[in-house]
């Protein structure tokens with residue numbers, strides 16, 4: 346039985362560890378310039394600042410006490426989109442052995458509920474084009490392509 350709960354300060358090491366594993370697996374294998382050492386150096390300060398912030402959600406999924414996934418989300422407004430509140434899914438990962446069991450779906454459902462409660466009516470997430478599994482997962486959650494980053498060079 347997987348339990349989803351908001352991270353508290355004592356959960357910071359587990360959140361940083363899961364974020365570091367995501368950097369290594371995702372950006373670290375898909376972008377040669379990705380600084381995979383960033384979570385170890387800066388993660389405690391960054392994620393520590395988000396835990397307890399009203400405009401951010403840091404959730405952990407636990408199975409029998411063991412952390413099996415994380416999600417970091419935010420809500421944002423900007424002056425170019427008056428009246429719009431966007432829920433931004435910034436980072437998520439489910440531990441390798443626990444995938445395809447619905448944990449990611451539960452984390453996203455929790456995020457959508459939180460963001461709606463904060464007034465969000467649009468929800469966004471970005472993924473590497475090469476991360477076909479993540480894109481299929483987000484599509485299964487109802488997300489559809491909206492903007493595309495085109496790259497030339499490094």
Ligand SMILES: CC(C)(COP(=O)(O)OP(=O)(O)OC[C@H]1O[C@@H](n2cnc3c(N)ncnc32)[C@H](O)[C@@H]1OP(=O)(O)O)[C@@H](O)C(=O)NCCC(=O)NCCS
Nearest residue numbers: 437438439444445446447448449450472478479481482485
């Ligand atoms: C993407 C990720 C979070 C999905 O978590 P998960 O717990 O495995 O997802 P779920 O079990 O809730 O999957 C729900 C549905 O999404 C789709 N899906 C999930 N993973 C998929 C994959 N690798 N390939 C194709 N479809 C996939 C399926 O339709 C799945 O339903 P099904 O298992 O009944 O077929 C997880 O694979 C992960 O952590 N990947 C590595 C990190 C990563 O890429 N994070 C996202 C960065 S943008």
